[in-house]
Amino acid sequence: MTNLHTELKESIIEQLNLEDMEPADISNDEPLFGDGLGLDSIDALELIVLLEKDYGIKLTDPAQGKEIFVSINQMAQFIEENRTK
């Protein structure tokens, strides 16, 4: 697991107030929405904010989130390819 994976998990737990969860509880390929972490539409918006705030990535089309927020692996890959900070 890379530092980015761990950092992402820590940010998600803090940003989305996932109390009683540790980074180790989130698998890299686990779905973030639906049956996985059970995140909702407001969480998706918070993740869009997180991408801009922490990595300088501005999503112009919120629908992109559907492909990016599939799992930690997917998010990390997208960040590596598009980060400006």
Place this chain on the structure above:
Amino acid sequence: MSNQFHIQDWVKIKNGEIFNSGKLIFESTEKELTLFLKECYEFLEIKYPKFHKMDGLSKLGILGSEIIFRKNKSTKDTALVISNNASSLENDKQFQESTKTFASPALFVYTLPNIVLGEISIKYKLQSENAFFISEDFNAGLLKDYSESLLSSEKTSSVLCGWLDLQNGEYDVFLCLVSKEKNIPFSEESLKKLYCAENDKPTHRT
């Protein structure tokens, strides 16, 4: 119509203490609101992860409702009639602060006081009448008239009504369940009396 309805049960949360039907059931010295709310959540052994995502007002509403509905099962038509002074100001200020950098969607969704009614309705599966009033002070007459109107017109068989206020980290919660179940006769006087009972220094005049 008078005395047809009764205050079946009530809860009061203020200054680190929780009273249920006049009995102290929990106390804490924790001054920080978020930590106090978490202590209450753990004390009540609630298993509801969404709680942690809510604003302070909604958390207070869930805690108060949980105490009432654990003992007195709610029904689909249990109505909610709640009021306060500060509306959702506590969360509104946090949201405004967030707009200086990145506006938080999670804070934005709580920038209305009646969101707490939705949260209570979701948790207890209510599909009922609800109303949230903003008033200067605890207005027992308003709560009594509105709740009694819902009960008398048979729109509901029970009403959770009361005061749910949060400002500058200070909370003042008084919720009571009103129905035909015999207990304390439901009147403006009894509402005032119960609200003031554990309130040596009420936040607002009555």
